[in-house]
Amino acid sequence: VNVRLRKLEGTGRPATGAVAGGNGNGHNRATGETPAAPRTRSTTTRRPGRSDDRGPAAGSLNPRNTFETFVVGSNNQMAHAAAMAVAQAPAQAYNPLFLYGDTGLGKTHLMHAIGHAILRANPDARVAYLSTEKFTNEFIQALQENALTRFRQRYRHVDILLIDDVQFLAGKERIQEEFFHTFNDLFESGKQIVLTSDRRASEIQKLESRLVSRFEWGLPADIQAPDLETRFAILRTKAQQLNCSLPEPILSFIAQHITKNIRRLEGALLKVSSYSALTNKPIDLPTVERLLHDVLMEQAQNVLTIETIQKRVADHYQIRHSDMTSKRRPNNIAIPRQIAMYLARTLTKHSLQEIGDAFGGRDHGTVIHACKAVDNMMEQDSSTRGSVEFLKAQLSK
Known part of the structure; x- marks a missing residue:
């Protein structure tokens, strides 16, 4: 052009x-x-x-x-x-x-x-x-x-x-x-x-x-945020553009640890490749961990918790955080609670029982039922689907 x-x-x-x-x-x-x-x-x-x-x-x-x-x-x-x-x-x-x-x-x-x-x-x-x-x-x-x-x-x-x-x-x-x-x-x-x-x-x-x-x-x-395979491909493409050659284990480490933002992913690669070029030293994993320490620490601090999900969903639906763990069952509370369970199951690595415990000591069967109910609502109601996708995007930041 x-x-x-x-x-x-x-x-x-x-x-x-x-x-x-x-x-x-x-x-x-x-x-x-x-x-x-x-x-x-x-x-x-x-x-x-x-x-x-x-x-x-x-x-x-x-x-x-x-x-x-x-x-x-x-x-x-x-x-x-x-x-x-x-x-x-x-x-x-x-x-x-x-x-x-x-x-x-x-x-x-x-x-x-x-x-x-x-x-x-x-x-x-x-x-x-x-x-x-x-x-x-x-x-x-x-x-x-x-x-x-x-x-x-x-x-x-x-x-x-x-x-x-x-x-x-x-x-x-x-x-x-x-x-x-x-x-x-x-x-x-x-x-x-x-x-x-x-x-x-x-x-x-x-x-x-x-x-x-x-x-x-x-x-x-x-x-959406790129999966591991796509993040690795992005790093390889960017490395070619920068005309830098980094070992695949280094690229794999960066791809595994910077997961949600392509700009940060490319920024991390640029920092590592610049260090290699300026110092004329080979790059190993300990060096990469040291160079990216601040970024990796920030990612660790931003690990999503079930409580964060509960608070965000409660705010979105204008209910109290305590409603997430209560036994109350009117639709204006039960549906947001089910959506919060669904998001906890989707966005965290917690087990079904751990999720149930966080929602007032409910059993894993209740969590399974909630996830199925939300899936059905998303298929049948575009408004629910839009709300869930919006919450998922906000929680994934």
Whole structure:
């Protein structure tokens, strides 16, 4: 991808990106019709550094975040396939594409990869990538400077809009109003929208229902924490990129001990490989343990306990923590208690009897029954499934 420095209109700051006209073909959900092809725009070469009224070069796409460098595993297979489909057929496959999952699992990587792939296939595509925070700040600045028309031209006249961390729209009524109309304009013009969040749209509190429904129009695709095999593959790929050669037992040790965050996983590898390169000394396991002592200690301190699960579930369902161990059985208490047992069974290594003991001395059969009941509820009720997945994601941080 050719990246040019270009001055952003209205900001006075240089930014990287690629900007030009695109074909904008797509289907109009509101009318069922395919929109007419947009007018042909001038392709005259512009000098770097000059403002360009054809659209924003908003944010920057990390050149390392491509599909080629993304490691696919069982945790992200669906999200990767959906992102590939969007890149190959913008606004025709899944629109919007809503990628969600915990921090540091690759959502932004996939979003950047979509942008790179589209620009590679069509260098004239008008691609805008920015965070929700940047969208918010630019909107506020436009209000203060009486420049809303210019702001709207920037983000409602692109072919691809990539917005990171839409959970930060929560509670911002004026920003949600603006984003609602931006979304509608782009969608009805057959333009592709890609969004990321740390949770399902339906789990974002204080997000207007009309936005929730639009975010779910296309395909919500989640990304989970990588399993051991995928973590090992990520480390091998990253080691090749860094041109460093570490023994497989070292890579295996890192993969086994850093389990929930790909950024931390890659950061640990970088620290170990840098030490090896700077000292010109061979790396052994005791050295790795010493280098990663702080990270490993933090992981150990964050070991999930049954009590933590009980408190988090109780807070979510607005009941008392003591209800988790009581004999009370009304549905508003019994169901959260069963969900807490299910999460304890899923997220910890405690035995059935240990879990039962932690829930007021219940036997292992009660725990088995609770887990089966929650499985059934998740199959039959999307709201329960969403709540359980949200709690699981929060507890896995």
